Amino acid sequence: MSEIAKSLPTPANQRQLINPNLPHHGVDARLVSDAPQPSRFLQVMTVPLFAAMIFAVCSLLAAGSIEFTLRTFAQEGGVSSIIFVVVPGLFAMLFALFLYQDAQRKVRRIADSLSRGLLVGLLTWASVSALATWVWCLPENYLSCYGNFLLVSGIIGGGPMLAAALTAGALVGWIIRQKNLASLFD
Numbered sequence: 001m002s003e004i005a006k007s008l009p010t011p012a013n014q015r016q017l018i019n020p021n022l023p024h025h026g027v028d029a030r031l032v033s034d035a036p037q038p039s040r041f042l043q044v045m046t047v048p049l050f051a052a053m054i055f056a057v058c059s060l061l062a063a064g065s066i067e068f069t070l071r072t073f074a075q076e077g078g079v080s081s082i083i084f085v086v087v088p089g090l091f092a093m094l095f096a097l098f099l100y101q102d103a104q105r106k107v108r109r110i111a112d113s114l115s116r117g118l119l120v121g122l123l124t125w126a127s128v129s130a131l132a133t134w135v136w137c138l139p140e141n142y143l144s145c146y147g148n149f150l151l152v153s154g155i156i157g158g159g160p161m162l163a164a165a166l167t168a169g170a171l172v173g174w175i176i177r178q179k180n181l182a183s184l185f186d
Helices: 003-007 047-065 067-077 081-099 110-136 139-177 179-185
Strands: none
Touching (some): 047 139, 067 139, 081 139
16 A cells, blocks of 8 residues: 555544645645634634623513513613613623633533523623612712612512523533533634
């Protein structure tokens, strides 16, 4: 058998196509793999960035579902109603960026991601309540007002925001655990 024939790859995942970008010094140097190559956009996608985008979308949908109530609160506070719809998504995005650092290595099960998602939801809830306290209350009443806003925002937006946090956490955990999608995050 010739030297070139011995060096040809035999696995089923490779085919013998000539890559015109490589020098023509041998057949084996010009073989192109059949393995799927991630696009250039997906190569820069990190797990925290992906998680932040998913949490932002889910939180925006949850805040949009109670927008009629948020609009009333915003009008009473004298601020734009869009702030109370967009800010929960931005807070969720920020907290997901921090909490999903190194998640590709640490998240072993979807339940691990769900706990991170629940923490993102709780931090978002506390932050939005702090924003509402800052908008409506006098500085000397911040602490008692903050407790009231935690209670009211938990009653009004707790269900949709909890559903959004758990949905996003489960989706991100499922994506992280997929073996064939691991190359998207490298």
